[in-house]
Amino acid sequence: MTAMTTGSTSRADANRRRILDVALAELLRDPDASMDQIARAAGVVRRTVYGHFPSREALISTLVDGAVAALADADARARAGVSDPAEALARSLLALWPVADRYRLLIALAQRTVTVQGIRERLAPLREDKIRLLQRGLDEGVFVSPLPAPALAYVVEQMLFAVTEAVNDGLLAAEEAGRSAAVSVLTAAGVPAPRATELVTGMS
Amino acid sequence: MTAMTTGSTSRADANRRRILDVALAELLRDPDASMDQIARAAGVVRRTVYGHFPSREALISTLVDGAVAALADADARARAGVSDPAEALARSLLALWPVADRYRLLIALAQRTVTVQGIRERLAPLREDKIRLLQRGLDEGVFVSPLPAPALAYVVEQMLFAVTEAVNDGLLAAEEAGRSAAVSVLTAAGVPAPRATELVTGMS
DNA sequence: ACGGTGTTGCACAGCACTGTGCAAGTCGGG
DNA sequence: CCCGACTTGCACAGTGCTGTGCAACACCGT
Numbered sequence: 001m002t003a004m005t006t007g008s009t010s011r012a013d014a015n016r017r018r019i020l021d022v023a024l025a026e027l028l029r030d031p032d033a034s035m036d037q038i039a040r041a042a043g044v045v046r047r048t049v050y051g052h053f054p055s056r057e058a059l060i061s062t063l064v065d066g067a068v069a070a071l072a073d074a075d076a077r078a079r080a081g082v083s084d085p086a087e088a089l090a091r092s093l094l095a096l097w098p099v100a101d102r103y104r105l106l107i108a109l110a111q112r113t114v115t116v117q118g119i120r121e122r123l124a125p126l127r128e129d130k131i132r133l134l135q136r137g138l139d140e141g142v143f144v145s146p147l148p149a150p151a152l153a154y155v156v157e158q159m160l161f162a163v164t165e166a167v168n169d170g171l172l173a174a175e176e177a178g179r180s181a182a183v184s185v186l187t188a189a190g191v192p193a194p195r196a197t198e199l200v201t202g203m204s
Numbered sequence: 205m206t207a208m209t210t211g212s213t214s215r216a217d218a219n220r221r222r223i224l225d226v227a228l229a230e231l232l233r234d235p236d237a238s239m240d241q242i243a244r245a246a247g248v249v250r251r252t253v254y255g256h257f258p259s260r261e262a263l264i265s266t267l268v269d270g271a272v273a274a275l276a277d278a279d280a281r282a283r284a285g286v287s288d289p290a291e292a293l294a295r296s297l298l299a300l301w302p303v304a305d306r307y308r309l310l311i312a313l314a315q316r317t318v319t320v321q322g323i324r325e326r327l328a329p330l331r332e333d334k335i336r337l338l339q340r341g342l343d344e345g346v347f348v349s350p351l352p353a354p355a356l357a358y359v360v361e362q363m364l365f366a367v368t369e370a371v372n373d374g375l376l377a378a379e380e381a382g383r384s385a386a387v388s389v390l391t392a393a394g395v396p397a398p399r400a401t402e403l404v405t406g407m408s
Numbered sequence: 409a410c411g412g413t414g415t416t417g418c419a420c421a422g423c424a425c426t427g428t429g430c431a432a433g434t435c436g437g438g
Numbered sequence: 439c440c441c442g443a444c445t446t447g448c449a450c451a452g453t454g455c456t457g458t459g460c461a462a463c464a465c466c467g468t
Contacts (some may be wrong), residue, residue, distance in 0.1 A: 005381050006412075010466095011413090011414075011444080011465080012414055013464085014413090015414085016265065032236075033454060034456085035423095035456070035457090036454095036455080044415080044416095045415075045416055045417070045456090046386035046417070046456095047417075047418090048414080050409090050456090050457065050458080051414075051415075054457085055456080055457075056455095056456075056457095058392075099453080105374060124392075132320075144397045145388060145390065145391070146380070146383070146384040146387045146389075146401070147367070147370070147376065147384050147388055148376065150367075150370070151370035151375045151376045151384075152369065154366040154367070154369050154370050154375075155363055155366040155367065155370075155388060157366070158362040158363060158365055158369075158390070159362060159363065159366075160357040161362055162355075162359040162361070162362035162363075163351070163358070163359065165358050165362075166351070166354070166355035166359075167373045171352060171354045171355045171358075172244055172352065172355045176350070176410080179307065179350070180351050180355075181352040181438075183349075183350045184349060184350065184351055184359060184392060187349070187391065187392055187394060188363070188388060188391055188392035188424060190391060190397050192351075192396070193348045193394050197350070215435080215436085215443095215444075215445095216443075216444055216445090219444085219445090238425060238426085239425080239426070239427090240425080248446095249445075249447070250426095251428090251446070251448090252444085252445060252446075254426090254427070254428080255445075256446075258427085259424075259426080259427075260425095260427095279412080311443080330439055341442075359428095399439080406435095
């Protein structure tokens with residue numbers, strides 16, 4: 001059974017996965033980490049990494065693809081069939097949190113560098129969804145802000161990033177972080193604090 | 205008169221200032237900009253830059269020193285003699301805005317890279333002040349947040365950064381940005397939206 | 409025991425950048 | 439007009455990284 005594993009293929013796949021994992025961690029620590037750093041951290045030689053990915057660009061690109069897929073999936077799943085903007089945003093935030101935490105590097109890269117051009121583009125549809133949601137909330141008066149929806153979207157993203165950093169620096173317990181982030185974002189969007197707390201705590 | 209200008213010294217000083225200005229802009233565009241890029245952008249040869257600053261580190265360091273001085277000054281000036289935390293925060297934000305906008309690169313670097321270690325340290329006292337202010341507001345119940353004061357400070361900083369980016373991308377008018385940012389931050393800190401708006405608009 | 413697949417360890421060319429040295433300019437003030 | 443401070447242009451050594459080539463090896467299933 002499963003006779004398709006031609007030789008040491010499974011070990012190679014494991015290596016590939018480990019390289020990706022470690023690359024994520026390493027790039028998170030230092031966005032300019034070299035291929036050698038990544039390779040060594042993965043317990044492998046630089047040459048081997050090039051055996052799996054033709055270039056540094058390709059490696060990061062693979063990482064990004066995985067990240068946007070995971071984010072889009074979590075977001076879509078969380079918001080399915082929820083009509084109230086505040087509740088939809090709350091669910092989206094709670095669902096996005098663990099994924100965003102894991103991939104925060106890519107989010108940061110997406111806003112900043114020209115390293116891999118096209119990250120912005122690949123994240124764009126996700127951002128568009130968020131903007132539409134915010135716009136709807138503003139129109140309905142559920143959200144209140146002097147900022148237009150697109151700018152508010154930036155703020156939301158950066159707030160998630162800020163909370164992630166806080167966790168990283170030990171200022172906040174990881175278990176609480178997701179809920180705290182969600183409440184904070186809702187509050188920033190103009191949802192009264194008690195209502196925001198109630199909304200978020202009323203979810204698993 | 206002013207006989208102390210020994211030769212072409214004044215021209216040299218102008219060059220030095222221009223290099224610093226241009227370096228700020230260039231590093232803002234690309235945090236990894238090379239000395240050559242900076243020099244050319246300043247209409248000067250690389251060698252000349254090394255005539256004014258012994259190293260890349262030294263150049264950036266000078267930039268950082270200027271930034272923290274300007275920020276600290278604006279902050280202290282704005283908060284002098286204001287006791288209400290909400291009002292103090294509002295004044296601080298409005299005063300900090302133009303400076304933070306100009307130096308946003310350094311703020312970003314401060315949170316992120318290890319490029320120039322010590323940026324964090326130099327910004328620390330400023331951050332400490334902000335944390336104390338937030339803590340006082342939380343204690344008095346003027347601010348409401350599930351986040352502890354230090355984490356909230358991160359959020360405040362990142363929100364300013366987000367609004368800056370929004371302006372940069374043309375999503376928001378530059379004149380409105382400062383006030384909008386202030387209102388947004390206050391709202392995120394749990395100050396009810398109407399009160400936040402009133403506070404901010406009641407200032408020059 | 410064998411063959412394929414993957415891994416290792418080297419060596420290499422190429423590139424971009426930093427920081428320095430030095431000789432030849434250029435410009436303004438005395 | 440000339441002196442001194444500043445600038446330029448070039449050359450150079452050093453460093454660290456990317457991507458490739460190649461021969462030797464290890465491992466697994468057959």
